[in-house]
Amino acid sequence: MEAEENRQEEEYLTFYEEEPEEEEAPVEEQQESWKVLIVDDEDSVHSVTRLVLDNFEFNGRKLSLYSAFSQVQAMDLMRQHPDISLILLDVVMEAHDAGLTFVQYVREELKNKLVRIILRTGQPGRAPERQVIVDYDINDYKLKTELTADKLFVSVVTALRSYEDLLALVKNEQGLEQIIEASAKIFQERALQRFAEGILQSVCKVMSWKLEDFSKDSAAVLFASVQEGPFKAMIGTGQHVPLQGKLLEEVEDREMRELVQAAARERKTKYEGNNVCLYIEVDQQLSYAYLLHRKKALGDWEKYMMEILVHNMSIAMNNISLTDELEATQREILFTLGEIAEARSKETSDHVHRVADYCRLLALKAGMPEKEAEMLWLASPVHDIGKLAVPDRILNKPDRLDDREYEVMKDHARAGKEILRNSKRFVLKAGAIVAGQHHERYDGKGYPEGLAGEGIHIYGRIAAIADVFDALASDRIYKKSWDMERIREFFEAEKGKRFDPWLVDLFLGNMEEFLEIKKRYDEAASNTME
Structure with missing residues (x-):
């Protein structure tokens, strides 16, 4: 032989x-x-x-x-x-x-x-x-x-x-450190320059763009709004240098104005042709619209990665006043999220944001301290990071998976845990738990380890409900969304089987607040379609 x-x-x-x-x-x-x-x-x-x-x-x-x-x-x-x-x-x-x-x-x-x-x-x-x-x-x-x-x-x-x-x-950490360092002194001209450079550097490294292009064929301009006031151009590169100091309404380029206005109105990153406007909200007092002009339009994968980057930039700046440990954790989570490069699922980035918000709300309803609930919110976006190990043909298959394909898909939970488990940071340890346990079942019939009951960490039990709720309530490439009555019946039937019955009662008893989160994202998506 x-x-x-x-x-x-x-x-x-x-x-x-x-x-x-x-x-x-x-x-x-x-x-x-x-x-x-x-x-x-x-x-x-x-x-x-x-x-x-x-x-x-x-x-x-x-x-x-x-x-x-x-x-x-x-x-x-x-x-x-x-x-x-x-x-x-x-x-x-x-x-x-x-x-x-x-x-x-x-x-x-x-x-x-x-x-x-x-x-x-x-x-x-x-x-x-x-x-x-x-x-x-x-x-x-x-x-x-x-x-x-x-x-x-x-x-x-x-x-x-x-x-x-x-x-x-993996190379995005340096740009993020500039963002964090500059955010505390954002109104000083020198710090503002570093802040703008830090964002641009992070974007270029994540997207594999060349930084020098933004002084040639590409261009960037940073707008800032204080206390919901008018946006003003603070820093510009390339062809946008002359815009520095102008109010948005004074900008002659109508498409640019409308794109920044749409991003501010919908409070999310927007795309139009070769332009992308990153919307970064620090808090209710300060927000940024960073408009980038590229030689060519962004693809689906680039948009997905841009959404994750902006989400984590917002987290970084929102938590700028936390302890040194949290700052270090924040830097590391973006570094580790770099490994999501092969995330090729066709789900929209809103899935990541919705699941994070659902996890935080359910954690608070369960009596989790606010700081810990916030950490779970930071960790939950990596719940499916292990899908980088799943081939495209399985990940994006529109039909039901066969037995062999399903076994490959199931391995993403183990892979996600392996990616994160060696970190010494609390938030990434939490991420390893969420990634590894969000497909465990309360009755012990889940995967990858067959954990049962309270042997499943509460992070995993919370994430399981948040992830399944979002999957059922949203359109996927292989199914249409379910109506709310059907979703309620499903969770009632799965109490004590798939899900922690106590957490299910909390979830169903506060369903209106979860639907409010969903409504907010649905409305933003609807505005995008108009």
């Missing part, structure tokens, strides 16, 4: 035959090139891979290919180049599990969670797909016999896009 597998691998490789390369050093570096490590003990695999990826370019950047012919060589190259974006990895080399041991080294010893790993094997019997996917932190699994040139190209593009998203989000 092993001989047959080897023969199939050789047949796959015969479409390109050449003498093995004597030079094992990486190809000449391109500026800002993607670093890709090929790990395989067969010369022909390296040759074929280099041929297929010759002249490869993604987002204006070429590849720098590195070759390792053993686990030891691969480990050495990863130590030398921690910024490698992608590893194309064989399993069987000097040992039958050399590739898998290397994966553990990268993830556990080097603590490198960013690099994308595609496992390529010609001997699937040595590394069964299900077992490997479950036991090892890899991002894709391919049989060499099925990996055509086109499929390899697609796999590399997908992996690099994922890596780019993760890396961009």
Whole structure:
């Protein structure tokens, strides 16, 4: 059987035959090139891979290919180049599990969670797909016999896009620190300049935009409103520099005026063509409208990530007067939320905000101290962060999932907990609980751990109700929203089964307040459609 597998691998490789390369050093570096490590003990695999990826370019950047012919060589190259974006990895080399041991080294010893790993094997019997996917932190699994040139190209593009998203989000902390530092002295001109720069820097890092573009083809202008007064342009870049000091009503560009007015009226970020207006409300006394003009319009994913960034900017500034611990926590939560780069669900960002608001309200009704309820509000937006591990075809499938797909989907709870569990910050510890337990059931029939009753943390029990309520009350790609009477009947029927009966009674007994939250978001969405 092993001989047959080897023969199939050789047949796959015969479409390109050449003498093995004597030079094992990486190809000449391109500026800002993607670093890709090929790990395989067969010369022909390296040759074929280099041929297929010759002249490869993604987002204006070429590849720098590195070759390792053993686990030891691969480990050495990863130590030398921690910024490698992608590893194309064989399993069987000097040992039958050399590739898998290397994966553990990268993830556990080097603590490198960013690099994308595609496992390529010609001997699937040595590394069964299900077992490997479950036991090892890899991002894709391919049989060499099925990996055509086109499929390899697609796999590399997908992996690099994922890596780019993760890396961009991880880098947002510096911009956030500028925002926090400047917010306390916002009326001093120098602090205001830093505040505007901090927002722009955060946005550019999260969205993988170039900061220097905003002094050339793109432009930005920060408007501020004090005590619900008129908006005034405070700081401008690029073509918007002349707007500095002008009231919004004095701005000649009608589309700009209307976009800022719509954002202020609806108290949310708005998009129109190539313009985006970030609405950031500090408190009832101060709000900002930050208008960005781009060379091209934002895509759905960019809008989703922008909403999360703005939400957390607002949280940061609302809590500027809290303790140093909370400030540090706030910075870290945005840093960790960077890992949501692969969140590809088609749900609107309002789901995150609604669930957060529902969790806080139910926590207060349950007698939770206000500060702790606020922490749960901060933590709850990451309840589905583990969905970054779920493939698009499952996450956005409009039909009912089959059994195998459902098992993959269920794993997002475990993955979310793993992402957050090592933090020392209270809010992220709370996030790990919410992510890991919001699909547990009161009767013990939930997942991932089958916890029951009060063995489920109250954060998880609260989030379970908030998440399911929002899912039932909202349209999804696979269903229409339920009416309120049907939702009430569902929660009554699930008391003591799916949900904590005490919390269900609190929820149903205060349903009007939860519906008021929903109404607020529905009205904002309706205004957007007009």
